[in-house]
Amino acid sequence: MNVVFMGTPDFAVPTLNKIYEENYNVSLVVTMPDRPKGRGKKMTPPPVKVKAKELGIEVFQPEKINSAESISKLQEISPDVIVVVAYGQILKEEILNLPEYGCINVHASLLPKYRGAAPINWVLINGEKITGVTTMLMEKGLDTGDMLLKSQMDIAENLTAGVLHDKLMVMGAELLIDTLNGLKEGSIESIPQNESESSYAPIMNKNLGRIEWSDTAIDIKNLVRGTEPWPSAFTKYKNKKIKISNVEIVKKFKEGVPGEVVKVSNEGIFVNTKDDCLQIKKIQFPGKRSMKVEDYLKGNEFEQGVILS
Template structure:
């Protein structure tokens, strides 16, 4: 099939690689513009652009898909199908209607659960034990199109966003490959989504990453692992931002004020939570500092059983 691929981050790279290796003609790749990154703010290309250039595929980086020039470029390429994987832009109806076989999206949740920009993070933050991949025909709404295929996977009790991301990235490529085969054969199923079952996974912002120690140990652990490795959950320590990189549920209870350190050991420090249970903090990063084990931080900065986080 003649395909336009639209995607931007690392999650989309495996899907692009797979459809090229499957023998499809990827006529063009659309991705987000290069962005400044790192301490030097060097202009950095998106991972999908790097992969496309390695394959010699023409790359387009428009700031919008709504202008006539971009729409005409897509029309001139005349794709059978447009594949969209974490592109980061909503496709207008004028683009959705161009390919004869439609626009196919790979979404990292079991739709209609977790529609939106950050389904992997929210599946963990919400304490889900199962998630997966859904491929769908794209429609005007946000992740509302008819579903084609689903693939399920378990979420481990200590699994992090990074780990689940990498697992779903591979699953997404595999599910897309099967979807395109069915599409090409004219056998792709269409299942309408039940909107009454829809939940949402909005973009992660600063408000989403702040730890509320009055919540249960399980809820806080879910937040920490759902934001690991990036952007990380954080609390306040002496009025400064203090990232909690990794944690583990601890099998002890405490009646201390939530956010209080209960004990410190070689494993890290144990903090009291709102439900009377405790959380073992294993890895941290102070504002302006490097990531380190919680035990090393405690030793160097006097964290002890009188310390209170969150203030």
């Protein structure tokens, strides 16, 4: 089976590597162009390009995948299947219809739930108990194509978006191989998505991490989990923006308004919410590294009675 692989970030790397290990013929890797990164704005290749070069696979980095030049290159290769994992560009029907087995996408949710750019974050923010990955046949709609296979996992109580990302990228690689094998054998029957069950996971932005202390403790904890490591949950302490990355819920033990710091100790910073109390275990002040509260308090103070905003 002649495969063209399209992907860009870390999430796509295990799938590319797995296809290669399973001896599929990856004739071309398509990824986004190198971009300036960091304080020095050094041109940096995407993770998929780095892996493709390591594996000795040709890399193609068009600014526009739907240009005449790009489509012509894909037509010359004549792939049996195009595998797409977090590529970063929308494909025209001319590309979608090119391979015999279609364009197969690995999506990090149990479709039709959480279509869109950030399913890993939103399943946690919304307090879901299960998630997984889905392979689907791509069409011109946003994550609306027929489903092929699914793999499911339970969501642990303290699982963060960063850890979930790493679990799902490995799960997705395994599921994609099962999907390719099933397509070759003719053992997979595609299933249309039920539109009435669909939901959307919009792209994340920095403001989404702002904590509203008038929310319930569980909602705030889920926000912290779902925005870790990026864009990070945050609040204001004496007009300073601090990031919060590890919290636990405890029963409210002292009355006070939402956002009020009711206790500060080596165990954490305890803040009232709408219902219970939130124990903050890790914080990060501007220009500083993330620290356990216990370590922060060794050389700094955090005032009890302050209202976080």
